[in-house]
Amino acid sequence: MNLTEALLHALKERGAKEVYGIPGDFALPYFKIIESTGILPLVTLSHEPAVGFAADASARFRGGLGVAAVTYGAGALNMVNAIAQAYAEKSPVVVISGAPGTHEGGHGLLLHHQAKHLDSQYRMYKEVTCDQAVLDDPATAPETIARVLQSCIEHSRPVYLEIPRDLPAAPCAPVPAFAASGTDADAVDACARDVLQRVQSAALPMMMVGVEVRRYGIEDKVALLAERLGVPVVTSFMGRGLLASASCLEGTYLGMAGDETLSEAVESSDGLLLLGVIMSDTNFGVSGSQLDRRRVMHAEDRQVRVGYHVYHDIPLGALVDRLLALLDDGQEADMALSGCGGSSDDRALQGAGLAVNPRGFMADAADITPTDIAALLNDFFASHGAMPVASDIGDCLFTMLSVDAIPMVAPGYYASMGFGVPAGMGLQITTKERSLILVGDGAFQMTGMELGNCTRLGIDPIVLVFNNSSWEMLHVFQPETAYSNLGEWDFAAVADGLGGRGHRAATRAELARALTQAHAERGRFQLIDARLAPHSLSPTLARFVEGVRRFSSGQ
Ligand SMILES: Cc1ncc(Cc2csc(CCOP(=O)(O)OP(=O)(O)O)c2C)c(N)n1
Ligand SMILES: [Mg+2]
Numbered sequence: 001m002n003l004t005e006a007l008l009h010a011l012k013e014r015g016a017k018e019v020y021g022i023p024g025d026f027a028l029p030y031f032k033i034i035e036s037t038g039i040l041p042l043v044t045l046s047h048e049p050a051v052g053f054a055a056d057a058s059a060r061f062r063g064g065l066g067v068a069a070v071t072y073g074a075g076a077l078n079m080v081n082a083i084a085q086a087y088a089e090k091s092p093v094v095v096i097s098g099a100p101g102t103h104e105g106g107h108g109l110l111l112h113h114q115a116k117h118l119d120s121q122y123r124m125y126k127e128v129t130c131d132q133a134v135l136d137d138p139a140t141a142p143e144t145i146a147r148v149l150q151s152c153i154e155h156s157r158p159v160y161l162e163i164p165r166d167l168p169a170a171p172c173a174p175v176p177a178f179a180a181s182g183t184d185a186d187a188v189d190a191c192a193r194d195v196l197q198r199v200q201s202a203a204l205p206m207m208m209v210g211v212e213v214r215r216y217g218i219e220d221k222v223a224l225l226a227e228r229l230g231v232p233v234v235t236s237f238m239g240r241g242l243l244a245s246a247s248c249l250e251g252t253y254l255g256m257a258g259d260e261t262l263s264e265a266v267e268s269s270d271g272l273l274l275l276g277v278i279m280s281d282t283n284f285g286v287s288g289s290q291l292d293r294r295r296v297m298h299a300e301d302r303q304v305r306v307g308y309h310v311y312h313d314i315p316l317g318a319l320v321d322r323l324l325a326l327l328d329d330g331q332e333a334d335m336a337l338s339g340c341g342g343s344s345d346d347r348a349l350q351g352a353g354l355a356v357n358p359r360g361f362m363a364d365a366a367d368i369t370p371t372d373i374a375a376l377l378n379d380f381f382a383s384h385g386a387m388p389v390a391s392d393i394g395d396c397l398f399t400m401l402s403v404d405a406i407p408m409v410a411p412g413y414y415a416s417m418g419f420g421v422p423a424g425m426g427l428q429i430t431t432k433e434r435s436l437i438l439v440g441d442g443a444f445q446m447t448g449m450e451l452g453n454c455t456r457l458g459i460d461p462i463v464l465v466f467n468n469s470s471w472e473m474l475h476v477f478q479p480e481t482a483y484s485n486l487g488e489w490d491f492a493a494v495a496d497g498l499g500g501r502g503h504r505a506a507t508r509a510e511l512a513r514a515l516t517q518a519h520a521e522r523g524r525f526q527l528i529d530a531r532l533a534p535h536s537l538s539p540t541l542a543r544f545v546e547g548v549r550r551f552s553s554g555q
Helices: 003-013 028-037 048-061 074-078 079-087 120-126 140-154 185-201 219-229 260-265 316-335 370-384 395-400 420-433 441-457 491-497 510-519 537-552
Strands: 020-023 042-043 066-070 092-097 130-135 159-164 205-209 234-235 249-252 271-273 298-299 303-306 309-312 390-392 436-440 462-467 501-505 526-531
Touching: 003 140, 003 159, 020 028, 020 048, 020 298, 028 042, 028 066, 028 140, 028 395, 048 066, 048 074, 048 092, 066 074, 066 079, 066 436, 074 079, 074 092, 074 120, 079 092, 079 120, 092 501, 120 130, 120 159, 120 185, 130 140, 130 537, 140 159, 185 271, 185 298, 185 303, 185 309, 185 316, 205 219, 205 260, 205 526, 219 316, 234 462, 260 491, 271 510, 309 491, 370 395, 370 462, 370 510, 390 395, 395 436, 395 462, 395 537, 420 441, 436 441, 441 462, 441 491, 462 491, 462 510, 491 501, 491 526, 510 526
Parallel strands: 020 042, 020 066, 066 092, 092 159, 130 159, 205 234, 205 271, 234 249, 271 298, 390 436, 436 462, 462 526, 501 526
Antiparallel strands: 298 303, 303 309
């Protein structure tokens, strides 16, 4: 076995399903081994940001490792933004980069693709990964790879591995099997009892769930915990779609941009249990009031903050397991709180945050608004079932908050444009199910060309472009400026040229017809160019903008 094969086997054993990548001369040796061995399928795309976005989306959706393989310098540095997003949003992506050979740096020449120093790339990736290594010694490579991949899995953050181009075929022992880090059972027990006691003594306990619940594959356990605790549950903005079937779910917390009753219940809770929630401005930015830390229990990033106490090295899964075990030990008698433990009409918030999403799409000659698209998608999913959904940022993501909760990936916190199309392509590749991509016209201009790879890759996603001829999310904050006007782009014509089928829709009737036709045709991607009514906004974006305005003016 050689070093590249050892790495590929280790990735596959730890849940990777494919390698997304673009090679270069520093990467040719290891790309050749990826292709010739077939240990993991190689999926090449056209531009490295898309490689990173596709690997990230595959990891998030499947809850396993994503793999992004690139060349040194121009390739790897092209992908830094996508990996920064994966880091910020806790997605376990393994970056593999080719590099100059172990003896190439010593001839006094600057090497092509080199930035400031030969190790500048390594240093830049240290800023957007939780662990890194240069595999420059086949004797130590197996242990090093095991350590770095363990960091990726346990911290659910990207990692970086660099392979000098003279070593990919070097003989190498297999990588040791994954062994989870040990945890201190007494510390986990003490933490769980502290949390339970606070939830038990609270008059208005609430639970909020975030992305880590999916990243660590414990969604079912958390739904059970919520039922057993009998406390109302909300998701964070980024956690949208979690616990979709849990009877405890009250809705999605959006601060000033969301349901007032639900926001008030969260912000005034005297026992708020945050499980796997990233404490970001997009999750809490437009809050009516700052959360009172004394009343918050926040489990994230292998730490649990209970008031001003911090419990270190407490994996989220271990905490949830211990909480359930304590409840099994007869604690539930004390825990029977009003809430979703009873019948649905006992629920603390009576489903306040569960917006009544629009249905009953009107297929007439009226202009198309984001709310119309939400209604059409709710009708469509009710008839045809859910599809894996990838959304870019922009009003398409806010519109999804009016769509019944379904499995989806979107960069709700780091919020880089360009994610949607490559992410949706990655979803169909990694799940083998046809995906739906929601993307604004501005974001489509960044990575939409990747659709030209669909025929070669054998995928046929449905792409819905929210075409408002504008960077509308920016325009709403500066309506007096003109630079957000993007002019007229014919995205349907672009689709035809890239091997797909384009549909233009300027009325609601044309939109309904386009989606019906797109769903009926398989074998090539379908792009629906939905021409939106000028400056029309989704209700959630409108409330978000209003909330930010009030928040900024101190109201
Ligand atoms: C890679 C990157 N560069 C710039 C920006 C900054 C931005 C945030 S929102 C936005 C406009 C999005 O326009 P689009 O047409 O896609 O969607 P919509 O607002 O609904 O009309 C920009 C430019 C971000 N977030 N990422
Ligand atoms: Mg736009």
